[in-house]
Amino acid sequence: MPGNGKKKARTYQRREIPRDQHNVSRSVISEPAKKVLHRLNKSGYEAYLVGGGVRDILLGGKPKDFDIATNATPEEVHDLFRNSRLIGRRFRIVHVVFGREVIEVTTFRGNAAEADTDTDDDDRRTSEHGLLLRDNVYGNQEEDALRRDFTVNALYYCIRDFTVIDFANGIEDLRNRQLRLIGDPETRYREDPVRMLRAIRFAAKLGFDIEPETEAPIGELAPLLTHIPPARLFDEVLKLFSAGHGEATYDLLTRYNLLEPLFPETVRAIESGEPDELIRQALRNTDARIAQGKSVTPYFLFAAMLWPALQAEWHRRQDNGDPVQPALHGAIGKVIGRQVQATSIPKRFSGPMKEIWELQMRLPRRQGKRAFATMTHPRFRAAYDFLLVREASGEIEPGLGQWWTEFQQEDERGQERMLSQLSTDAPKKRRRRRKPVKRPAQQ
DSSP: OTTSSOOOOOOOOOEEEOGGGOOOOGGGSOHHHHHHHHHHHHTTOOEEEETHHHHHHHTTOOOSOOEEEESSOHHHHHHHOTTEEEEOSSSOEEEEEETTEEEEEEEOBOOGGGSOTTSOGGGEEEOTTOOEEEEOOBOOHHHHHHTSSBGGGOEEEOTTTOOEEESSSHHHHHHTTEEOBSSOHHHHHHHOTHHHHHHHHHHHHHTOEEOHHHHTTHHHHGGGGGGSOHHHHHHHHHHHHSSSOHHHHHHHHHHTTOHHHHOHHHHHHHHTTOOOHHHHHHHHHHHHHHHTTOOOOHHHHHHHHTHHHHHHHHHHHHHTTOOHHHHHHHHHHHHHHHHTTTSOOOHHHHHHHHHHHHHHHHTTOOTTTHHHHHHTSTTHHHHHHHHHHHHHTTSSOTTHHHHHHHHHHSOHHHHHHHHHHHHHHSOOOOOOOOOOOOOOOOO
């Protein structure tokens, strides 16, 4: 158990890996990133490609983003690049913009815990739970490396001599395909509980194991995520499930008790008997879309993640005597109201999510002009996709989705024929025979 006995601190030593011993090539680095590196170096500053970009190249991949760390201050970087903007208030970073590509440049950060006590202590504050509220101290390259989260993210590439610089045995962990936190895991998680989510995201993305000491405190410390602002957790959820490894991420979150702080009502519903197969099917579809280079809409993702919670609340209200439609509207309001206390959902996403849910009741009603009216709804396509997920997950009998697929492909005459067939196939309502009115006998 974490905290029992004293652990031997891991020692770190700077190591330089020459070009002939690694596979990082300038040809894989984007031209904008190389321009930023060269200009900073020519201006007399240290500048290195750092973090996930170096990690992914070493693993044989091609990174989408490139981050740079430097000893230049944000203002000095900003002065060097007319196409840059300063971001942040407390600890400022610089975004250098090249069309659609943005290169993020950060100044080396130091260990504020070891900073001079005479400096402004407003630069570092922690909460009663150990959560790091502010950490705004500049440092050198080694300090910058050792304050990063995982060893495999503390790797630097120097474009001047083509070496990879490793401060935390990250190369070794890359070879062993494992995630290891730098420093004491419990302390690092308490400083920022989101590191637990990052561990899950990287483990799912890279197919790595979480090193035992890094893994040990997660289950116990998972509730600390409730101290993180809901807006930040919303962003983290999108990162978790929009990286192309959604189902693997879901399994890991469930295993380490990290799903509950993010989706408490969903976990409650599943534990009470609601199936989670729709969530899994939606995540499989999402992973497939990302693999094909297609976009993923946050409201569809949240509609799927909250579906078990909605079903549980909807059934409860109907069992209490509410009519079907009012019960659905009441359940939607209740589920979203509870969810935003965990992860905020901007209105631009919660509105479409409600419409996807509501349209699930309209899609089976196709007679007359209803099908045409439903198909013109701005959220029809997303609702139709959600219907297909419901069928694929086994929640409802197949058939309705195929009908809507064919209806969209037909011309107007074919659509009229399909609607006419619906009327023919529909069971006719039996008319009740009126009882004859007894007339009074004539006198």
